[in-house]
Amino acid sequence: MLRRFLKYTGFISVLFFIFFAINSAQSASYTWDGGGATNNWSDCTNWSTNVCPVAADTVTFNATSTKDSVIDAGWGGSATSIVIASGYTGTVSLERTLALSGAFSIASGTFTAGAQAIDFNGAVTVSGGIFNASTTSMTIAGNFTHTAGGTFNHNNGLITVDGAAASTWDVATSEELYDVTLNKTFATSANLIIATGDTLVVNGTSTFTDGSIGTGTWSAKGAVSIGTAFGLASNSSGTLLINGAGAQTVAMTVFTNTTFEPFDAITLNNASATFSGTGTTGLLVFDKLNINAGTFDMTGYTMTANEAVAIGGGTMTMGTSGTNTFSSTFALTSGAFNGSSSTVDYNGSVTISGGTYTASTGSTFLATSYTHALGGTFAHSNGTVVYDGTAAQTWDVAVTEEFYNLTINNTLATSSVSLVIGSGSADTFSVLNTLTLTNGSIGTGTISAKGAVNIGTDWGLASNSTGTISIDGSGAQAVSMASLADATFEVADTFTLNNASATFTGTGAAGQLAFDKLNITAGLFDVTGYSLTTQDAVVVNGGTLTLGSATFNSTFAISSGTFNGGSGAVDHNGAITISGGTYNATTGTTSISVAYTHSAGTFNHNSGLIVFDGNSQVTWDVNITEELGSFTMNNPRTTNIPLIIATGDTLVVNGALTLTDGAWQTGDIIAKGDVSIASTFGFSSVGSGTLYISGTGVQTVSVAASAVTSDEFVNTLTINNVQATVQGTGAAGTLAFNSITLTAGTINATSYTLSSVGTLTVNGGTLNLGEGGGSLATVNLSSGTLNAGSSTVTFSATFTQSGGVFDGQSATITYSTTFVLSAGTFTASSGTTTLSGAFTHTAGGTFSAATGTVVAGGGTSTWNVATTETFNNFQINSTGTKTVSSGDTLVVNGTLEFTDGEFSTGTIDAFGDVNIASTWNGGTGGSILLIDGTASTTVSLTNGGGNTEPANTLRVVNPNAVVNAPASGSSYIFVLDMQAGTLNASGSALTVGSTLTLSGGTINANTGSVIVSSAYTQSGGTFNGNSASVTHESTFTLSGGTYNASTGTTSIEYHFTHTAGGTFNHNNGLFRSMGGIGDGTFDVATSEEFYNFTVVRTTNDTVITTGDTLVIRGDLTLETGSIFGGTLAAYGNVAVASCSAHSSVLQFLGTADQTYSLAAGTTCLNSDVTINKASGKVTLLSDVTMTVNNQDLTITSGTLDLNGYNLNNNPLVGGVFTIGASGTLQLQGGETVTTDAATNQILAGSTVKYTGTVGPYTIIDFPYKNLVIAGGA
Incomplete structure (x- = not known):
């Protein structure tokens, strides 16, 4: 028994132990209730459960008790979280250290740390009350929030920001602190995040041991120490602001990781502050640097700045040796920079706009842009500036910058300029000692060489250089140039010789000396033994230019001095300007592929041959006339017309004129002899030049068919010699001109196609188009004769006949734009004449349609005639709208076809058959198709639904006309005016999109469907509904004739009026009052008989005019909507299908049995x-x-x-x-x-x-x- 008892009691003890252990291990929340005799945390009766909180617990202070609380030595010193909530007005004070694994928050009362150390491992939030920090040490690993309410007192204590995770400090703009140490070990990204726009103001010492800052600003008022483990490779985005009021030292060690940067930006803004290295000499790495005041001294160290460096005040001093690298921009706006004797290497742009920049006495390398345009001082210190790098840059200075020695050695690819001097306007670099051009090129700006110049074989650029090299010293100057390794290179955009004591010579092996622009103002430029090539302008306005042989690839201008061409070949590929001096041409061949201007001075042709060649457009401008002997134009075809002869100028060719290749425009060429035009001559649009055939005897102009059918031989060919004949030669083809003026003489096109893309003017003579036809643009026929021939003739621009004779003969003719006839005789072709543009014949002249077909083609246009114009066959086949002027009528005696496009306004009066294709787009704008006459004619509507109506209104007045809808599908008429004839709706769907007026003739609905979308008005004629489905979507008015309703269904959606005249036969069909456009009123002559009658209106009512009776011989069905007024006289069954407020009197009449039913739930028949x-x-x-x-x-x-x-x-x-x-x-x-x-x-x-x-x-x-x-x- 004892053993069993002991066993039992032992089991109970184990259970108790387990229960206690479980509950002790779980976190709990305790509230301060102040129930103890003391203020101590260790007095458990002060807590809500009379149990003292332990490390895993959360402690809360609130209005439960406002008694002061002391964290005494008897308590364990650790908890999870402390919450001092609203309602607590007491003070929580420390008499021992405190460690929290979770959050701390205060919203009321006071927390006083005294001299006790605090370790916060979670978030700290101050939203109210007073937080008195430790006067010794406080550690915060989590977020710190003090954005609104409460007071934070730093008490001159040390705050250490630690932990292995990133944390955020979010304050109300700024927070005052004393000593702060940042020592975080989280290294993959910024680990102290200062909220954007916030600043931590550190009044004591700032120690940066480990970690980095993201966003926000750290304002250091005291000493700053930056340790070897601090910083981040690239992700830091915080700013260190050095802005104390007194002496301040900032000491930075060489980082263990040389890729680290301490901050995104360091700003030195204290005149009494000094930033320097400390510890082992080496490389100090920065991101952005802003020096606004104070001293930044790198003595004993080298530095690298990975981003922008800005000096707005204070002093930055480099060391005396080694290389200092600036990887991004450098800007000096105030203060001073001293390069000392170190090597300074700039890999970003350099900008000096204020302050003093004292260059190194050694070498300063600049790989990017240099700007010194607004202010500040640059002192060269007798050093050497080397422009290196591999990319093109701009150096922009305040007009002029002086260098001592300048070397340009940039290895940029040869396709681009490596150095641009000046931005927006050209600047000048004045080189006082030696200019060495090793590699690279200059763009814009000027290098003014005062001393020796050496140009190496790798210098220059093929074509894009735009800078100037000026030889403008005051004494003897030797300029030597080697033949360039790349024969396509040029020295500079402009090379100027402007020193009477200077001599330019080649050096080394004979070869090519290549330039872009060449200016000879004074001195001797002697290229004897060399081949001179210039790519841009050559200007001789003094001195002497003596050639061996030469190719001038750009302009050549002489206004003074002497040019000696010798006997070699001279090739001008640029404009020639002679305005003074003497131009002695070569005795051989002068090839000119460029502009030629001769306004003054002397030109000696020396009996040589002038050949105009080349492949670009140029202008020849002479003093009114230039006499030539033989002249050959042989320009290869290009995208431009090769030769422009200046307006008012004339080249007089007294011998043979040979036009082999090319073209000209503007000025004139007068041919006194025979002319030969090759098939390769001409251009696609030759401008305004004129070739005059103006000899005094027999003259032959032989024109070969153009090798390119789109080309024109000359702009204007003017024939004014009665003995002149223009004729084709060689194989048949196109004789192409821009404009032709025939005043006298003959043009025989015969088997050739005559082409004129400009204006053909016939005011005399005879133009015969033959079997080759013609492609002509604007035509003005005022006199003489134009015969169209038998082939295809196209008039692509305005055709105007104000006189003379036009005979279309049997040609196929197309008028692509405007046709105007005001006088003379016009006979249309017996074939097809297509008019694609506007047609105007309002007064004068005679238009004869002959037996052919006229097609209104092309796009939108207007036909304006003198009231009427008569055609044989007529077709509209357009991509737009054909408008017949209001009040005008086109009379068609033959077949009328609506193929494509639209017909607007005016009237087409058809006396023959009318066909409408499925591609037709309809009639608009009040247009009328009048079916006229008395002959049997057929109008065939098309299957295509809406927008296929022939005109806005189809009006039938021909009693023998039949309008047929297609057998299937759908057809459309907008306005139908039936005065005579027959309309057969067939088995298709016929829609009248607007009103239907029936005053005569017959409409047969047949077996399909007929929809009248607007008012139906019948005053005569017969409407046969047959078995079709007939729908009147608007008013129905019967005042004459006979309306035989469909044996199927007739629907009306608005008013029904039959008060006098005409006959309505229901034909035992169904009549429906339906729709929703408004109440439908039935107004009849006392009574109207229907067979089956259904009311099916969704939103509106059916109204029977007072005193009227609708007699329903079949069934009456009230489906939806209400019926009011009058009387419903029912002879058949009556069914009310829905609940509506009907009030018409309902009568059951007749002798047959009837049924009367209201649908289930329908109890609101009010009649x-x-x-x-x-x-x-x-x-x-x-x-x-x-x-x-x-x-x-x-x-x-x-x-x-x-x-x-x-x-x-x-x-x-x-x-x-x-x-x-x-x-x-x-x-x-x-x-x-x-x-x-x-x-x-x-x-x-x-x-x-x-x-x-x-x-x-x-x-x-x-x-x-x-x-x-x-x-x-």
Whole structure:
């Protein structure tokens, strides 16, 4: 038993231990309730559960107790979190160290650390109350937030920001701290994030041991120490601001990782601050540097700045040896920079706009742009500036910059300029000692050489250099140039010799000396023994230029001095300008492929041959005329016309003129002799030059067919010699000119195609187009004769005939644009004449259509005639709209075809057949197609639906015309005006998009569908609905003629008016009052008979004019919508399909049996109902309830058979139930009949009949007159 007891008690002890251990290991929350005798945390009675919090617990202070609290030595010193919430007004003070693994927050009361150390491993939030930091040490590993409310007092203590994870400090713009050490070990990205726009103000010492800063600003007011492990390779984005008020030292060690940068930016902004290296000498690496005040001294160290360096004040001093590298931009706006005697290497742009820049006495390398244009001082220190690098750059200075020695040795690829001098305007570099051009080139600006110049074989650029080298010393100057290794290179954009004591010579082996622009103002430029090549302008305005042989690839200008061409070949590939001096041409051949200007001075041709060649467009400008002997034009075809002869200038060719290749424009060439034009001569558009054939005797102009059919031989060919003949030569082809003026003489095109893309003017002579046809643009025919021939002739621009004779003969003719006839005789071709543009014949002249076809083609245009114009066959086949002027009519006696395009305004009066293609786009703008005459004609509508109507209005006045819709598909007429003839809708869908007016003739709807989208007005003629589906989407008005409704369905969506005239036959079809555009009113001459009649209006009502009756010989169905007014006289079955407020009087008439039903739930028929049948009965197929006041049910004669359904005629007040003397109410007996006994009228002779067989039934309490029990129940 004892053993069992011990075993049992041991088990209980184990369970207790486990329970205690589990609960101790779990975190708990405790609230300070101040219930203890002391203020100590170790007094457990001060806590809400009388249990003291431990390391895993959360402690809360709130309004539960405002008693002061002391974290005493008797408590363990660790917790998870502390929350000092709103409502607590006491003070929590430390008498021992405190470590929190979680968050700390204060929103009220006071927290005082005293001299105790605090270790916060979670977030710290101050949103209210007072936080008095430790006067010794406080460590924060998590986020720190003090953005609104509360007070944070640093108490001159040390705050260490540590931890292995990134944390964020978010404060209300700025937070005052004392000593702060950043020592975070999280290294892959910035690990102290100062919220954007926030600043941590450190009034004591800033120590950066490890970690980095992201965003925000660290404002250091005291000493700063930057350790070897601090910084980040690239991701830091924070700023260190050195802005104390007194002496301040910033000491930075050489980093262990030389790729690290301490901050995104360091700003030195304290005149008493000094930034320097400390410890082992080496390389100090920075990102951005801003020096606004103070001293930045690299003595004993070298430095690298990876991003922008800006000096806005203070002093930056380099060491005395080694290389200092600036990888990004360098800007000096104030203060001073001292290069000392070190090597300074700039790999980013250098900008000096203020302050003093003292260059190194050694070498300064600049690989990128240099700007010294706005202010500041540059002192060269007798050093050497070397422009190196591999990319093109711009050096921009304040007009002039002085260098001592300047070497350009840039290895940029030879396709681009390596150095641009000046930005926007050219600057000048003045080189006082030696200029060495080793490799590279200059663009814009000037290098002014005062001393020796050496130009090496690798210097220069093929074509893009735009700079100037000026030889402008004051004494003897030797300029030597080696033949360039690349024969395509040029020394500079401009090379100027402007020193009377200077001599330019080649050096080394004979070869090519290549220049771009060459200016000879003074001195001797002697290239004897060398081949001179210039790529740009050559200007001789003094001195002497003596040649061996030469190629001038650009302009050549002489205004003074002497040019000696010798006897070698001289090739001018640039413009020649002679305005003074003497030009002695070579005695051989002078090839000129360029502009030629001779305004003054002397030109001696020396009996040589002038050959105009080349491949670019140039101008020859002479003093009115230039006399030539033989002249050959042989320019290869290019994208431009090779030769422009200046306006008003003339080249007079007294001998043979040979036009082999090329073309000219503007000025004139006068040919006194024969002319030969080769097939290779001409251009696609030759401008305004004129070739005059103006000899005095027989003259032959032989023109070969153009090798390129789009080319023109000359701009204007003017024939004004009665003995001149222009004729083709060689194989058949195109004789192409821009413009032709025929005043006298003959042009025989015969088998050639004559082409004129400009203006053909015939004011005399004869132009014969033959079997080759013609391609002509603008034509002005005022006199003479133009015969079109038998082939294809195209007039691609305006055709104007103001006189003379035009004979279309049998040609196929196209007028691509405007056609104007005002005088003379015009006879159209017997074939096809296509007019694609505007047609104007409003007065004067005679137009004869002959027997051919006229096609209105092309795009949109207007046809304007003198009221009418008559054609044989006429076709519209256009990509746009053909507008016939308002009031004008085109009369078509033959076939009219609507193939493509649109027809607008005006009238086409068709006397023949009309065909409409499926590609037709319709008629617009009030256009009218009039089907006229008395002959049998057919109008064939097309299958295509909307926008295929022939005109805006189709008007039929021909009694023998038949308009046929297609057998299937759909056809469309916008406005239909039937005055005569027949329209067959066939089996297709025919839509009249607007009004339909029928005053004569016949419309057969046949078996398809007919839709009239707007008003239907019939005053005559016959409409046969046949079995088609006919829909009137707007008003229907019948005042004459006969309307035979469809045996199928006729629908009307608006008003129906038949008050006088005309006949409406329902044809036993269905008539529907439907639609939703508004209430539909039926206004008839007292009554109108329909067969089946259905009301199916979705949103509007059907209104019967007061006093009118709609007689329904078939079934009446009220599906949707209401019907008001008048009377519905029903001879067939009546069905109410939906609940609507109907108020038209409903009468059951005739002798046939009828049924009356209201759909399930439909109890709102508001009409008076009268049964007045000579025989037969009305049988209910549903319960019937009379729903409004004063609603009467009258059985005048005939029988109302309830058929087992209920009758309620007493839901409201005033309804009268009447059984007339000839009336019978028949019921089975089980129905419920509710009436107002006070108003019932059971008249003498009336009968109530019970027919039920399965009673018993209860007899209705009626004052019976005749009671019949016939059911047997």
